[in-house]
Amino acid sequence: MNEYISLSKQVYHTKLFGFQTTPKRAKSGANFSTMNLSQSYNDSNILYHQDSCLNPIEEASSIKIRIQDQSRSLNDILSIFKSFNVEITRIQSKSYPNWQEKYTTTYYLDYQRGLQEQLKMILIQQLEAISQSVEQLKLPVVPWFPQQLSDLDGIENLTIQTESEAQKLELLYFKDKNYQKRRKLIGLAASQYKINDKSLPIIEYTDNDNYVWDYCFTRLSKLYKNIACEEFNWAIDQFKKQFSNFEQKVPQLNDVSIYLQSQTGWRLKPVAGMLSKREFLNGLAFKVFHCVQYVRHHSVPLYAYEPDIIHDLLGHGPMFAIQDFSDFSQQLGIASLGVSDEELEKLAAIYMYTIEFGMCREKGQLKAYGAGLMGSVNELEYCVSDKPQHLPFNPYVICRDHMNYPLNAIQPLYFVVDSFSDVTKLISDYCNQINRPFNATYNSKQQRIFLDKEVRMVKAINKVPSL
Numbered sequence: 001m002n003e004y005i006s007l008s009k010q011v012y013h014t015k016l017f018g019f020q021t022t023p024k025r026a027k028s029g030a031n032f033s034t035m036n037l038s039q040s041y042n043d044s045n046i047l048y049h050q051d052s053c054l055n056p057i058e059e060a061s062s063i064k065i066r067i068q069d070q071s072r073s074l075n076d077i078l079s080i081f082k083s084f085n086v087e088i089t090r091i092q093s094k095s096y097p098n099w100q101e102k103y104t105t106t107y108y109l110d111y112q113r114g115l116q117e118q119l120k121m122i123l124i125q126q127l128e129a130i131s132q133s134v135e136q137l138k139l140p141v142v143p144w145f146p147q148q149l150s151d152l153d154g155i156e157n158l159t160i161q162t163e164s165e166a167q168k169l170e171l172l173y174f175k176d177k178n179y180q181k182r183r184k185l186i187g188l189a190a191s192q193y194k195i196n197d198k199s200l201p202i203i204e205y206t207d208n209d210n211y212v213w214d215y216c217f218t219r220l221s222k223l224y225k226n227i228a229c230e231e232f233n234w235a236i237d238q239f240k241k242q243f244s245n246f247e248q249k250v251p252q253l254n255d256v257s258i259y260l261q262s263q264t265g266w267r268l269k270p271v272a273g274m275l276s277k278r279e280f281l282n283g284l285a286f287k288v289f290h291c292v293q294y295v296r297h298h299s300v301p302l303y304a305y306e307p308d309i310i311h312d313l314l315g316h317g318p319m320f321a322i323q324d325f326s327d328f329s330q331q332l333g334i335a336s337l338g339v340s341d342e343e344l345e346k347l348a349a350i351y352m353y354t355i356e357f358g359m360c361r362e363k364g365q366l367k368a369y370g371a372g373l374m375g376s377v378n379e380l381e382y383c384v385s386d387k388p389q390h391l392p393f394n395p396y397v398i399c400r401d402h403m404n405y406p407l408n409a410i411q412p413l414y415f416v417v418d419s420f421s422d423v424t425k426l427i428s429d430y431c432n433q434i435n436r437p438f439n440a441t442y443n444s445k446q447q448r449i450f451l452d453k454e455v456r457m458v459k460a461i462n463k464v465p466s467l
């Protein structure tokens, strides 16, 4: 069994996200020059293509106007736009003095598209007449991201076909044809599910499935008492009260999702396999956590070559009932919308050191809260020992020094927080300084993302490398 456990760790850690490497961007055919992508996303290794055919004239819905010495006011600018019935959607201004102590003010205005070209030229001329300079700006181009809840229904297209990966690994249990067949059916139900459906797919778990769940829960729950943080233990107790036979039988994703929604507004969405980092993190913005519904093979209950429902429900599920934890998880999700690949990798690292492998301190004692720890008998005991390094949680230190965290071994380093409100604040501060050409906010009533600036989105095509 031990060799399985160790293999489990190795393979498991490589699979927390969909993939670790992505192909180089194509050198031709992506029309980068017109979209100015090379400037904003020069570290990108995702292939982009245009998903819309906007009129080039309509692209210029942002404008930069410089006015010297307050000779004209913002009112004058707005009056011109008003006379053309063009609505301003965003205004930003910057003022600075020149060597003569005269002030120049630069206004950045976003306005609604749709004005005819001729009228637009007249509008520009009128603006030029009252200003020092007028410059039309192109919309910032960003990778596509979901803006409403139902947009998440489309992202399973990027799901990685895990079966072929498993076949490459020549896993013992993959020779079980009945197991394969069930996995495919469970995956099919997940891919057919739409987020506004009344119920998540209900799975009839077999005796083998329930045996694996029971086996893992029994082993892990003995460790939770002393090693898991107070919040996790509280949430597990709630789960036991809420779901009948929680210790012995695999709970339905639907029931757990309903419970979490009643507590913190989080919901679970079934997915057939793993998603890319971008799609996975984007889901968090909507308080949606993507979960698989299948159980690892019964022949190796402590062996998971990728996250299964034990990792997702037992490891991740409880902490989404904790408000502070759910808050910073969502912050990471909102911050991931439309960011460059470079920024996305940094957010993924912060995710790894918190939601997957996070630790905290309670009354001076080290405790665990990350799902990767809660689902691993070996690592749960190891993480509180004196073998690994423990550093105070700091997102900037993670992004500067620890981007190359190991993916195929037990972690040598954990970041420790004093409280979940601390980590929420630190993540919030970090997310506020991310280099992104817009700000995004989530409206929980409408379950929509609102932007303070219009952007142009392009779809990112993820080519999954063979592992």
Ligand SMILES: [Fe+2]
Residues within 6 Å of the ligand: 016, 307, 311, 316, 356, 371, 372
């Ligand atoms: Fe996970």
